[in-house]
Amino acid sequence: MKILVTGGNGYKGSVLVPKLLDKGHYVRSIDTNWFGDYLKSHKNLDKIVCDIRNLNKSHLENIDCVIHLANIANDPLVDLNPQLSWEVNVLGSQLLAQLSVEAEVKQFLFASSGSVYGVSDRPKVNEETPLIPISAYNKTKMVAERVFLSYQDKMHIACIRPATVCGVSPRMRLDVAVNILTYSALEKGTITVFGGDQIRPNIHIDDICRVYEFFLGKENQIKSGFFNAGFENISILDIAKKVVSKLPHCKINILESNDPRSYRQCSEKLLKYGFKPEKNVDSAISEIIETYRAGNLNKNNTCFSVKHLKSQNIS
Numbered sequence: 001m002k003i004l005v006t007g008g009n010g011y012k013g014s015v016l017v018p019k020l021l022d023k024g025h026y027v028r029s030i031d032t033n034w035f036g037d038y039l040k041s042h043k044n045l046d047k048i049v050c051d052i053r054n055l056n057k058s059h060l061e062n063i064d065c066v067i068h069l070a071n072i073a074n075d076p077l078v079d080l081n082p083q084l085s086w087e088v089n090v091l092g093s094q095l096l097a098q099l100s101v102e103a104e105v106k107q108f109l110f111a112s113s114g115s116v117y118g119v120s121d122r123p124k125v126n127e128e129t130p131l132i133p134i135s136a137y138n139k140t141k142m143v144a145e146r147v148f149l150s151y152q153d154k155m156h157i158a159c160i161r162p163a164t165v166c167g168v169s170p171r172m173r174l175d176v177a178v179n180i181l182t183y184s185a186l187e188k189g190t191i192t193v194f195g196g197d198q199i200r201p202n203i204h205i206d207d208i209c210r211v212y213e214f215f216l217g218k219e220n221q222i223k224s225g226f227f228n229a230g231f232e233n234i235s236i237l238d239i240a241k242k243v244v245s246k247l248p249h250c251k252i253n254i255l256e257s258n259d260p261r262s263y264r265q266c267s268e269k270l271l272k273y274g275f276k277p278e279k280n281v282d283s284a285i286s287e288i289i290e291t292y293r294a295g296n297l298n299k300n301n302t303c304f305s306v307k308h309l310k311s312q313n314i315s
């Protein structure tokens with residue numbers, strides 16, 4: 001297939017694009033490269049440095065499927081410049097959807113977020129659960145989902161709501177729960193946990209990439225809609241304990257939290273369609289430790305998205 005990946009140089013994108021190329025797909029990656037360029041040259045890869053707010057019809061030419069990852073991708077990043085985030089996450093996304101329809105793209109996969117559910121004490125948060133987005137980031141995702149679904153009469157749309165992703169990537173993110181706790185244990189011998197009781201769903205980076213691959217070409221088998229993608233609901237404290245079980249010299253320090261987000265994601269819908277996760281939080285922790293010890297973990301400034309984007313003065 002010919003696939004356009006926006007955000008191809010991001011945390012997920014830089015793992016996903018090589019996997020797609022290995023499967024024989026042609027990939028066009030569009031990214032501003034705010035965090036660097038991690039994609040090696042390949043005969044079936046076109047890398048375009050472009051802001052999704054400036055897309056034109058040539059970017060969509062001959063594309064069968066769009067995997068849309070390019071966004072301002074978490075709460076604190078969005079809070080740096082909410083106006084920019086509404087422009088990128090919603091208006092840029094609408095432009096991409098419109099151009100995709102005009103180019104007769106068959107399938108559109110959107111990386112929404114499980115955080116659209118906000119705070120919920122329901123034992124099972126599934127796709128029917130009402131959304132209570134509490135941050136500007138959550139709100140941009142919720143609105144963008146509605147924009148995309150308004151095009152479902154023209155192309156197949158899957159709004160995938162991933163849990164927090166964990167594991168190693170060339171464009172490493174050290175601002176997501178499992179990664180930061182493991183990194184902190186390795187670097188400082190201490191893990192600081194804020195609150196700790198909040199339950200959050202998790203998904204391994206290889207599994208979320210496999211979720212996107214799972215949808216490819218299934219536009220006639222899976223109805224357009226929303227799809228949770230998170231397979232391990234665990235508290236932050238339990239993640240810290242998993243890290244300590246692999247690094248027993250480390251200590252856990254618990255501080256008060258001002259972040260109430262807590263929810264359990266249920267991904268039965270995706271499982272019923274036949275998707276099977278292959279990895280988990282434990283595998284992510286082990287892989288981060290292994291990569292760190294081998295001296296191959298990317299831990300430069302770009303891995304701390306907020307600090308990095310603040311220094312770049314992006315607008």
Ligand SMILES: NC(=O)c1ccc[n+]([C@@H]2O[C@H](COP(=O)([O-])OP(=O)(O)OC[C@H]3O[C@@H](n4cnc5c(N)ncnc54)[C@H](O)[C@@H]3O)[C@@H](O)[C@H]2O)c1
Nearest residue numbers: 007009010011012031032034051052070071073111164165
């Ligand atoms: N990582 C997670 O835990 C997680 C969980 C749920 C949803 N998501 C969603 O998945 C997607 C990818 O997340 P990620 O973790 O890879 O984030 P990331 O920040 O590492 O990647 C985003 C990429 O998009 C690019 N980008 C941002 N704005 C752009 C623009 N205007 N034009 C072109 N490129 C632009 C950035 O340069 C970056 O390479 C995001 O939409 C995010 O909201 C991520």
